[in-house]
Amino acid sequence: MNRRKTFLRTSGVAAVAAVALLTSACSGGSGGGANESRPDNELHIAVYGDAAASAEQAAADRFNETSDVKVVVDSLPGDDTYPTAVRTSLGTANAPDIFMSWGAADIQQLVDAGAILPLDDFIAQVPELKSSFLPSVFDGEVIDGVSYGIPMRGVAPTFLFYNKSVLADAGLEPAASWDDLVSQSATLADSGVIPVALAGADKWPTQMWFQYAFARQIGNEQVAKGLAGDAEVWASDGSKKALDDLSGLIGDGAFGATFDSVGYSNQGTTALLSQGKAAYELMGTWNYATLAAADPTFAAEDLGWIAFPSLDGGEGKAGEIAGNLSNYYNVAADTRYPEVARDFLKELYSDDFVKDELALGNLPPTVSAGDFIAADTTIDAQKKEYLTFVFDLVQNAPSFQLSWDQTVPTASKTGLQDAVAGYFNGSLDSAAWITQMQALTAPAGQ
């Protein structure tokens, strides 16, 4: 008797693991059809609840001044539980009418499930819903020619941040080429500085190096093909050269010896760069705000930034960039008030919304953003310089490759992060890495 009890109890504790699966999977509702089951005269927006949510709240407040159907902002925790929360609520009475996503791969399964409203009708009625945005960004949620998302929040390409004093002390100028980066790494390492701060513990910062090594060596167009499932791209000579470029940097100690124990989320690399223990960091636009919050004096006096260096002999076009395009607002297929949703989406290119985003330090993906930066007198000189730099970087880029882990199917995301981290820590050699990438990007059903 006791034995059975113990067995039941222990297996019960283990079964708690399964509770999460149950709660996220209880029976679904029905999709499609304007529906009375949704709240009367309310349009619910699931906002990703971080610091940037204030601009969306303000947009809702402005909209509600004139609208009979009121926009209700439901703030969800701003972390990686957000996509799960949205997925599991769609089709229920608590579902949002409008929610946020991260690009085509992120919404692919929702599109397949018929849970997202195609926006082409909206765009036909209000062309500005498309023409107001930078095309390279807007295309991030166009799937098979159908538009599903309207860009909002900041454009976030990655580029190199550097500590001016550290470079000056070593008698160096910011690297203009990959070769510069290699030779400077040796000089910096000799002077006891970690040449490049890398938050390897978080894995996603590591892929930024692959994104540029490959963009420079084979070009974004090839990269996009590879990520879409062209296995030959990864096995090509250019791909192997890019991997050699990276292993050269790693072997020379460009990232130090402990990058796998350094995190971005716990401000490990932020401290390295701002305290002068590292010279460079490859990171997204948001790093400016992170550095300024952690060490305002450093950000004001010693922080520099440059586009990722070029590579002699590479096949990539000059100025190609990578990073996060933007976030997008999507509309649930079963929304009760599609017209209200359409009208609210117009807020995303309104002057007020663009200004609010700029005030937050985000670069809105609208074509108007450049003019607003120039005209805005409330932004301080350094921030203006920074935003202009990012705007020009995006505006002049021949192509903008979305972060790899957000381009591949959702199921391959962690595998890809593990593969890039594995190559950096030496547990995968280039042959094994190529095999992994081919498997991770293989089209479904193969």
Place this chain on the structure above:
Amino acid sequence: MSRVVTREHVQTRSAASFEERGDIRRTGGPRLTGRPGFLWSVPAVLYFSVFALLPLVFAVYLSFTKYNGIRVAPPVFVGTANWERLFSDPGIAQSIGVTLALVVLAVVTQIPLGVLTGVWAAGRQRWRAVVVALYFIPLLMSTAAVSVLWGSLLDPNFGLPAALPWLFGDGNLLGRQWSAIAVIVFIYLWGASPLYTLIFQGAARGIPAVLYQAAQIDGAGRARQFFSITLPQLRNTIVTTTILIVVGTFTAFDIILILTRGGPSNGTAILPFYMYQQAFISFDLGYGSVIALVLVVLCAIVSLVMVRLTGYDKMDSSQEGI
């Protein structure tokens, strides 16, 4: 009186009590004595069914489907595809290995420390109470906060490793599998052993002083007393605690999510974390359910073996005859 109560003895006694009960019933009216009926267990059975069996059954169902967590696209039956994947997935073997390693290391570190500190804390001097109170502080902190705290403390450039290079080498603690596991084991030891100290303190205080007095008269020293009286007397507590640690470690998750994210190269991705990755990052709830079930089976086997080996199911009193 016999010192050893045999199984037959127990059976005869319970048979006798059945007869007695029969007598009571014959006299009519409600049953007043005897063991509780099934009704008593209804709340527990109900609770267990709703919160453990039902999800378990649902996980079995999900494990035969393809489901990506979108309610409007219900699970699609795919037969044994998810289970077949289990046998071709190198990640699962690594994950089971890491899980078992972590469980074994947790037991061999937490039990000895818990026993030693618990027995020490059983002393009734006031200063011991003060030290023990301080020692219990980690127990009061949330694991999430503790993980973030240790993450900063172990930062190779600004934390302890930078200050004590002779101890930590290059400081790449989370960058190598075994040092990362060691860090996790250490944090569990630091955070959880106070609880076991508390349990062992209570158990040690329950050992009759007369045993020690007798041993003293026989000339046994402190070490001999510890090994011949204290440890045997704590046997049942050790078994209980071991099961707690084993089950707790099997389902550990938070420290790994926050501190290592399963890294380096999945070197610390124990089964619950692996399940989380598959089910909630990759949104493959079918395969996630397979991993959850593997965890359930593994956990059940280990606890069954433990119960069998330790004689926990017999639960003989360690103070029989005193």
